[in-house]
Amino acid sequence: MxxxxxxxxxxxxxxxxxxxxxxxxxxxxxxxxxxxxxxxxxxxxxxxxxxxxxxxxxxxxxxxxxxxxxxxxxxxxxxxxxxxxxxxxxxxxxxxxxxxxxxxxxxxxxxxxxxxxxxxxxxxxxxxxxxxxxxxxxxxxxxxxxxxxxxxxxxxxxxxxxxxxxxxxxxxxxxxxxxxxxxxxxxxxxxxxxxxxxxxxxxxxxxxxxxxxxxxxxxxxxxxxxxxxxxxxxxxxxxxxxxxxxxxxxxxxxxxxxxxxxxxxxxxxxxxxxxxxxxxxxxxxxxxxFSLARPLDSLKEDIPKAFAGQSLTMQQIYERHSIDTPFIKKNYKDVLLALEVEGKISAEPAKRKKGTFADHVVVKFP
The missing domain is CATH 3.40.50.150 (Vaccinia Virus protein VP39)
Incomplete structure (x- = not known):
């Protein structure tokens, strides 16, 4: 053209x-x-x-x-x-x-x-x-x-x-x-x-x-x-x-x-x-x-492996893991909420408004 x-x-x-x-x-x-x-x-x-x-x-x-x-x-x-x-x-x-x-x-x-x-x-x-x-x-x-x-x-x-x-x-x-x-x-x-x-x-x-x-x-x-x-x-x-x-x-x-x-x-x-x-x-x-690859499932599997034994804030997890990936901050919050409900991680403070996962919340990975 x-x-x-x-x-x-x-x-x-x-x-x-x-x-x-x-x-x-x-x-x-x-x-x-x-x-x-x-x-x-x-x-x-x-x-x-x-x-x-x-x-x-x-x-x-x-x-x-x-x-x-x-x-x-x-x-x-x-x-x-x-x-x-x-x-x-x-x-x-x-x-x-x-x-x-x-x-x-x-x-x-x-x-x-x-x-x-x-x-x-x-x-x-x-x-x-x-x-x-x-x-x-x-x-x-x-x-x-x-x-x-x-x-x-x-x-x-x-x-x-x-x-x-x-x-x-x-x-x-x-x-x-x-x-x-x-x-x-x-x-x-x-x-x-x-x-x-x-x-x-x-x-x-x-x-x-x-x-x-x-x-x-x-x-x-x-x-x-x-x-x-x-x-x-x-x-x-x-x-x-x-x-x-x-x-x-x-x-x-x-x-x-x-x-x-x-x-x-x-x-x-x-x-x-x-x-x-x-x-x-x-x-x-x-x-x-587009795809039916269900990428959020793969993120949910990868995060506990990537940060095993560590304690980090939600923001730190996002900054360290999201580079050169398609994942946005909301994806990480959704995944961490799901992992918390399933008992695969613990988070402080534990008492928060339902369905929220603020940037400062500390995540402990087993």
């Missing part, structure tokens, strides 16, 4: 993507602002592939949604620095025009910055060498040009900085073995990982290819300092294959927890209350295509 048509009409998937980014920005800002007030008194939203601001059907894209949100909030009006970039001059001109039309835009202390340029090695060098104020960055290239480990690491390296980027699985899956785009693949995965993928992917099934590509991407990001990596997948119209993913990267568990909660609510389906972290247009008509 030509990039020019990307903004013709807003799809359900585009709406889900925009909601995830907007919701996280708002919660992230509320968490960061109190500490930022004691530092630079600034926070930032950075969008490196901002687009024209609106789809042709009139719907606002992410930059305008973020600014509209900032106009409504006193702290954001006073503290938010915004940087919007796009390589297409028509897009940046349109975006500047749309920003100027926003009611109340003049109330922002810092005027939105709109730039036009390619996201290339120079951009990666800039973010690697510049100390950023607390920033939430959205990196949403149409394909893979400009998306690199250096860019991701550069925008998350400083205090309070998180990132979410668009990972076009279809194009990257096709590009891994294409010599013409070798440099782009090497920049995204690192040369060694990219070469390994070229060797092993041809013999894998489509499902295993996707699993391996996302795993190697996550490990590459973690090796550069992105401690927490969380993907959210989008399926094609039939729900048979992943078309693209949003990948969230943070250095702190709090950010991971917040985004996990947001993505779980945007998932098309869940199994025993465990979210799929996937949006699929097909799920509404064929919900049983």
């Amino acid at each position: 030509p990039q020019a048509k990307f903004f013709d009409e807003r799809s359900d998937q585009s709406e889900v993507k925009a909601r995830i980014v907007q919701k996280y920005f708002y919660v992230w800002a509320r968490v960061i602002i109190p500490s930022a007030k004691l530092r630079e008194k600034k926070i930032a939203y950075i969008d490196l592939y901002a687009g024209p601001g609106r789809y042709k059907d009139g719907a606002a894209s992410t930059p305008l949604m973020i600014l509209e949100q900032a106009i409504k909030e006193p702290d954001l009006r006073d503290m938010l620095v915004t940087l919007f970039n796009d390589a297409n001059k028509d897009n940046t001109n349109a975006l500047e025009s749309e920003i100027g039309k926003l009611v109340g835009i003049e109330t922002l202390k810092y005027k939105p910055q709109v730039s036009c340029g390619e996201i290339d090695e120079d951009a990666a060098k800039y973010f690697s060498e510049t100390n950023l104020i607390p920033s939430f960055s959205f990196v949403d290239p149409f394909g893979y040009k400009g998306l690199s480990l250096k860019i991701v690491n550069g925008v998350i390296k400083d205090w309070g900085c998180d990132c979410v980027f668009f990972f076009n699985y279809n194009r990257i899956n096709a590009g891994i073995s294409n010599p013409a785009v070798k440099s782009h693949m090497d920049a995204l995965f690192g040369e060694e990982r990219a070469e390994m993928l070229r060797k092993v992917l041809p013999e894998k099934s489509p499902a295993k290819r996707e699993e391996l590509v996302l795993e190697e991407l996550a490990q590459a990001i973690k090796a550069m300092g992105g401690k927490f990596v969380l993907p959210f997948r989008f399926k094609n119209e039939k729900g048979t294959r992943t078309s693209h993913s949003l990948i969230f990267v943070s250095k702190h568990f709090k950010g991971y927890e917040i985004m996990k909660d947001i993505m779980s609510k945007e998932s098309s389906v869940d199994d025993q209350g465990v979210p799929s972290f996937t949006y699929s247009p097909a799920d509404a008509s064929t919900p049983l295509l």
Whole structure:
């Protein structure tokens, strides 16, 4: 699909993507602002592939949604620095025009910055060498040009900085073995990982290819300092294959927890209350295509083994066990309640409001 048509009409998937980014920005800002007030008194939203601001059907894209949100909030009006970039001059001109039309835009202390340029090695060098104020960055290239480990690491390296980027699985899956785009693949995965993928992917099934590509991407990001990596997948119209993913990267568990909660609510389906972290247009008509694996049962079996002989709070159990799993905090509380009823664990305080399991409750495993 030509990039020019990307903004013709807003799809359900585009709406889900925009909601995830907007919701996280708002919660992230509320968490960061109190500490930022004691530092630079600034926070930032950075969008490196901002687009024209609106789809042709009139719907606002992410930059305008973020600014509209900032106009409504006193702290954001006073503290938010915004940087919007796009390589297409028509897009940046349109975006500047749309920003100027926003009611109340003049109330922002810092005027939105709109730039036009390619996201290339120079951009990666800039973010690697510049100390950023607390920033939430959205990196949403149409394909893979400009998306690199250096860019991701550069925008998350400083205090309070998180990132979410668009990972076009279809194009990257096709590009891994294409010599013409070798440099782009090497920049995204690192040369060694990219070469390994070229060797092993041809013999894998489509499902295993996707699993391996996302795993190697996550490990590459973690090796550069992105401690927490969380993907959210989008399926094609039939729900048979992943078309693209949003990948969230943070250095702190709090950010991971917040985004996990947001993505779980945007998932098309869940199994025993465990979210799929996937949006699929097909799920509404064929919900049983998800899985009948009963993942909560496996969590219930695993927790007593993982923490045998230990005493920990519910929050400690969640933080230590949930990383790189689909399980959310509610899943852990449900499982611990069930284990308590069955007498397989003890909990203090034992007397609590029925059906509750607060974060501070101490669990003792035999």
